[in-house]
Amino acid sequence: MPLIQCPDCNHKVSDTAPTCPHCGRPLAAQTIEMTGKKIKKLQILSFTLVILGLLPTIAKNGDSTAGLLMILAGVVLYVAARVSKWWQHE
Ligand SMILES: [Zn+2]
Numbered sequence: 001m002p003l004i005q006c007p008d009c010n011h012k013v014s015d016t017a018p019t020c021p022h023c024g025r026p027l028a029a030q031t032i033e034m035t036g037k038k039i040k041k042l043q044i045l046s047f048t049l050v051i052l053g054l055l056p057t058i059a060k061n062g063d064s065t066a067g068l069l070m071i072l073a074g075v076v077l078y079v080a081a082r083v084s085k086w087w088q089h090e
Pocket of ligand 1: 021
């Protein structure tokens, strides 16, 4: 069974262990997977905000200021998700 070194406590840990048994740190593969899910959730949320913001703007019978704010929030969230994705892969 291959052993990897825990980045926090430097103990040797099995590469199949989900967390370090010495300090409880979640190990790399799982951390990346969890971060990926978080980013996907952020991207879904940003797309939802943009679509919800576009609806009153297209229909022109809703509050277009609120719609524009939603689109802006969606774009900001999308950029934040892209930046954190890029950050994780460096
Ligand atoms: Zn550890």
